[in-house]
Amino acid sequence: MNKKLELVVDRIKCDGRGLCAEILPEMIRLDSWGYPIVTPGPIPEHLTGLAQRAVDDCPVLAIALRRAATQHQRQKGT
Amino acid sequence: MSGPRLLDGPDPLMGPERFAAHARRLGPLPKGGHALIDLLVHTGLTGRGGAGFPVGIKWKAVAAASRGGAVVIVNGAEGEPHSKKDRVLMTSRPHLILDGALLAAAAVHAKQVVIYIGEGHHAALRSMTEAISERSEQERRLMRIVTAPARYVAGDSSATVHLVDAGIATPTTTPPPPRERGVGGAATLVQNVETLAHVALVARTGTATGTVLITVAGAVRAPGVFEVSLGTPLGEAVQLAGGPSEAARAVLLGGYFGRWVEVADAWSLPIDPHGLRERGLSLGCGVIGVLPARQCPVCEVAGIMRYLASESSAQCGPCFFGLRALADACTRIAERGTDAGDLQRLLRWSGEVQGRGACKHPDGAVMFLQSAMKTFGDDFAHHPAHLRRSA
Numbered sequence: 001m002n003k004k005l006e007l008v009v010d011r012i013k014c015d016g017r018g019l020c021a022e023i024l025p026e027m028i029r030l031d032s033w034g035y036p037i038v039t040p041g042p043i044p045e046h047l048t049g050l051a052q053r054a055v056d057d058c059p060v061l062a063i064a065l066r067r068a069a070t071q072h073q074r075q076k077g078t
Numbered sequence: 079m080s081g082p083r084l085l086d087g088p089d090p091l092m093g094p095e096r097f098a099a100h101a102r103r104l105g106p107l108p109k110g111g112h113a114l115i116d117l118l119v120h121t122g123l124t125g126r127g128g129a130g131f132p133v134g135i136k137w138k139a140v141a142a143a144s145r146g147g148a149v150v151i152v153n154g155a156e157g158e159p160h161s162k163k164d165r166v167l168m169t170s171r172p173h174l175i176l177d178g179a180l181l182a183a184a185a186v187h188a189k190q191v192v193i194y195i196g197e198g199h200h201a202a203l204r205s206m207t208e209a210i211s212e213r214s215e216q217e218r219r220l221m222r223i224v225t226a227p228a229r230y231v232a233g234d235s236s237a238t239v240h241l242v243d244a245g246i247a248t249p250t251t252t253p254p255p256p257r258e259r260g261v262g263g264a265a266t267l268v269q270n271v272e273t274l275a276h277v278a279l280v281a282r283t284g285t286a287t288g289t290v291l292i293t294v295a296g297a298v299r300a301p302g303v304f305e306v307s308l309g310t311p312l313g314e315a316v317q318l319a320g321g322p323s324e325a326a327r328a329v330l331l332g333g334y335f336g337r338w339v340e341v342a343d344a345w346s347l348p349i350d351p352h353g354l355r356e357r358g359l360s361l362g363c364g365v366i367g368v369l370p371a372r373q374c375p376v377c378e379v380a381g382i383m384r385y386l387a388s389e390s391s392a393q394c395g396p397c398f399f400g401l402r403a404l405a406d407a408c409t410r411i412a413e414r415g416t417d418a419g420d421l422q423r424l425l426r427w428s429g430e431v432q433g434r435g436a437c438k439h440p441d442g443a444v445m446f447l448q449s450a451m452k453t454f455g456d457d458f459a460h461h462p463a464h465l466r467r468s469a
Binding site (some may be wrong): 010011012013014015016031032033034035037 | 250251393394395396397399400403426427430431434435436
């Protein structure tokens with residue numbers, strides 16, 4: 001069982017508040033309209049704490065952690 | 079290959095084939111069940127709504143998740159602006175579609191069949207309503223019609239589920255896809271009307287139909303819907319529509335989520351999902367649009383981008399703002415002439431928008447634009463200002 005985690009954004013819930021990119025700029029940057037672009041793939045060990053904070057601090061609960069997906073699921077989900 | 083075709087029988091323009099005539103011509107509906115799913119996997123039938131997903135695999139997934147309460151959605155939204163083939167089928171061969179839907183319901187253990195039709199498709203609504211009334215009481219009890227708003231995204235499979243559930247035809251976040259969790263949480267099979275009509279024939283003959291419905295539009299003498307054998311060269315299909323009505327510049331293959339091909343390369347292309355995929359193309363929903371040489375491709379592309387931007391369901395920021403920005407940049411180039419900054423922005427924004435919606439609307443629009451910029455690279459690079467005439 002894969003224990004690695006990755007970030008996934010619910011595009012419909014996301015309002016482009018941008019807190020996640022301030023908390024975790026190592027993995028999240030904002031596009032030209034202020035919506036997050038997340039680096040795909042598992043979160044490196046040393047960033048998991050900040051990733052959890054980005055999830056907890058999202059005012060519209062649009063970002064979540066989940067077990068790192070297979071390549072196929074990743075294409076569909078992020 | 080000379081098995082029965084979808085449009086065999088009376089002239090499609092004569093209106094719907096009645097149930098008695100349909101049953102006389104094709105015989106009774108065979109039993110489906112799991113053997114039919116295997117047959118669909120074996121014959122390799124793919125969905126005809128645009129995405130081309132293998133039908134047998136989808137049915138298998140829904141049957142596995144069904145637990146006896148699955149739902150079948152018969153997708154006749156046909157929101158693609160130039161596509162007419164689903165309407166031609168609904169108004170001429172409604173019982174082929176219902177046969178396919180009932181076979182699907184039996185195979186995936188569904189308790190409901192929802193027939194989902196675009197609200198502006200009046201003749202199709204009439205034809206399908208009448209066709210249901212000709213069926214047995216047991217079959218009628220399974221089926222109902224739901225009308226869909228005339229929006230581009232209303233035919234997205236998650237949007238069909240959303241409308242049936244909540245009355246709102248906008249896509250929802252996936253995964254899970256409708257085939258796992260759809261109407262009321264039940265496994266839901268969303269299948270295009272043409273696909274189901276093919277199933278009705280495959281179940282009877284045991285072999286692939288080997289045909290596809292196409293809509294030939296644009297600069298041709300007799301635009302319309304035609305049923306062609308898979309593998310037919312595109313030029314032959316255009317001849318069925320009377321051939322080009324004037325010098326042609328390019329062909330848009332697959333509707334507004336499709337790809338542009340210069341005419342020099344277009345006529346020999348085979349109309350076949352596999353053959354096209356090898357060339358990085360797709361038949362999509364079967365629209366073949368011919369662009370005349372006198373029409374400016376940049377202005378045409380800008381108009382389609384404005385349409386696709388306005389058809390965003392405005393749920394996801396990158397799609398709502400991104401497509402609007404892309405359409406505006408295209409329009410600036412079309413109206414005021416080429417600007418190096420706008421060309422740069424088109425490339426950068428295309429990359430930023432792709433893959434970042436709940437549904438595939440932004441991806442479809444961006445791939446359309448990227449194909450246009452590749453095929454009409456010189457036109458985009460040297461577009462003159464099209465000054466508006468003053469009154």
